[in-house]
Amino acid sequence: MDEYSRIVASVAAELTPKVASVKAGRSSGSAVIFTADGFLLTNAHVVGSARTGSAAFSDGTSAEFAVVGADPLSDLAVLRALEPTPPPVTLGDSDTLVVGQLVVAVGTPLGLTGSVTAGVVSGLGRSLPARSGSAVRLIEDVIQTDAALNPGNSGGALADAGGHVVGINTAVAGTGLGLAVPINSTTRSIVAALMRDGRVRRAYLGLVTTPAPLPPAIRERVGQASALRVVEVVAGSPAARAGLRAGDLVLSAGRKPVGDAQGLQRLMFAEAIGRPLPVTVLRNGALVDVIAEPTELTPYSTL
Template sequence: MSDNSFAPPGSSPARPSSDPYAPPQDGGAVMTGQQDTLPLPTQPAQPAQQSQPPLTPGPDGVMYTGEPAHDASGYEPPAAPATTPDAKPPVGRVRKRTVALIACGSLVLGVGGGIAGAWAYDEFMPSGASIQVASGEPVERAEGSVAAVAAAVMPSVVSIEAAVGGVGASTGSGFIIREDGYILTNNHVIEGADEITVVMSDGSEMAADLVGATSDYDLAVLQIDVDGLTPVTFADSSEVVVGDETIAVGSPLGLESTVTTGIVSALHRPVTAGGAEGAPAFIDAIQTDAAINPGNSGGPLLNANGEVIGVNSAVAALPGATQSTGAGSVGLGFAIPSNQAQRTAEQIIETGEATYPVIGVQLDERYTGEGVKVVDDASGVVDGGPADVAGIEPGDIITAIDGRPITQTDELVVAIRAMAPGDEVVFTVQSGGGERDVPITLTSSDNVDFETGDQAPDGQE
């Protein structure tokens, strides 16, 4: 297990980043503050522990999550009672041969949160530790067991309540990343809130300040005025493989301190998700079958050693299931990899904002052939940008990145976003009937001006 390497906090205010890869207005997923779905044949929701029927495609062959359909005409779901704040989950889309919309799971404060917390505390005890439980009898749990991992991590996981104008708007999860009060969560959990409350594992509540957030990665950092906290330990998400055990901890449906288990089901799932106030986030997601429900958003996805491998951020739902009818886990959850989350959190703490890597091209969403096509006009390649310097030209087709085949625009975008400025990657490019490998060094998004199409001087926005 490695030490937490977060840098000292910065003081700059948060600033949303632009998204050069955002799909054109006439195509791609449109991200709003509510979940976008299309009506499909209904199917009764099943308990999370039972076997679920497979997702079924809609008329356009796309598998959809289950929130009420709405469009740009201004549809808003019915307001929830003040005592049971409703979710404002953004939407997501998985596009990698099999396409599916993914709804970001957050919010929905349910009754009886203390029941789950008490159960988890009683049930999951650390190895070799004698703990007084409700019965008054001490218990011990074996080293390396899920119970031991859960007990060790539980003090580092929090529930988050976000309010607008004094009215509860959403709930989600988060986890402590530094002992001096820094907490990581999803941007969509706190987006638009003017009051944020953190509920600790022992039930104590305290106000939190927003250090900074980025809609580009759907991440946010909060800080509470407490020292001596127990931070999580981050694992290297590049070493995660399909089949690894996973443990999710959070507050699904407002039930704090809930623990679920599963495995890593897949890697490199291109998921787009975002809220009403920011551009879509592009996530090179880890897919897991651990039960993740609305309210788990922002909580940690752990490996068998209790180290964070991801931030739980999105969940797929059965066709016809809605928040009001109790949409729940169908074993398709998605997490932001820990390497990306940790790098972004460090940047937010240092500067109050986060950038992302780019190559300086615009991608053609209308192209349906092999690979991904660079827009075939003057706007396709930014003058002086990394792609221009490397020899990429308008109309070129990118078929692979570091030998990994690319078939969809979102795949290329999330693959680049998962890296860091300064990284060198090799693109396989087709043009003029030939194919070549093109090494490109990624640069930061604040070094490229996609509005004017010019390379910006270092340090200029």
């Protein structure tokens, strides 16, 4: 057996027993056991509004589960098996991935338990829109892979050559184009919040923005190459109360440079709710500092 085949076969042998086929209501997909006491990780869209379901494993055993919490804005959900499960996977760190690196996908496409495909990391830093009610957010740093994914792979494992799970497969965007939610520090925080509270609390400013490059003279002045142009400020929102305006270029928030939507989103978690948030913008060539106080994002928030 050649080296490539040995690696794929080794990862498959390691992960196949630890990836379940799950059914929740009318929906089905895959889930990954990630703790020794029976917690599983899957996609929020796999469980939908269901509160219970069943998981089947490659060794022929099965277990009922309860949905501990789901977060549509990251497309992640945590399940708790009510019966014994196989041992957990080892979670890796998607921040260490490089384009061209070998990855292996394990899941249950079309209900076929223990299906394995392999490919490479085709791209990093992709963004995937997610929605909860009227609230829309980008899932950041999504992993793009050419490992074949099909319906039912959602919620399954994307692993590196060492068998460490670095992503949760979430979407098929086209032939040879699969996407996975990364396993990184942000995802670990989301999973911890779901296990602890059953939901993820996020902060809300009320801005519609788009990335914008800064002119060379401004780049030298502020020490960064891009900012977020404010397209719209929602009436009555924290951003509106702070005095932010359409046309402003957001340079920093919380005293951290902001060059893209992800830079701002990383600040919009529970710890920012109700706390003063310094925001620096470029307005008509002048630097303007304002203080915003984010509120909690709800499914009915306009933006």
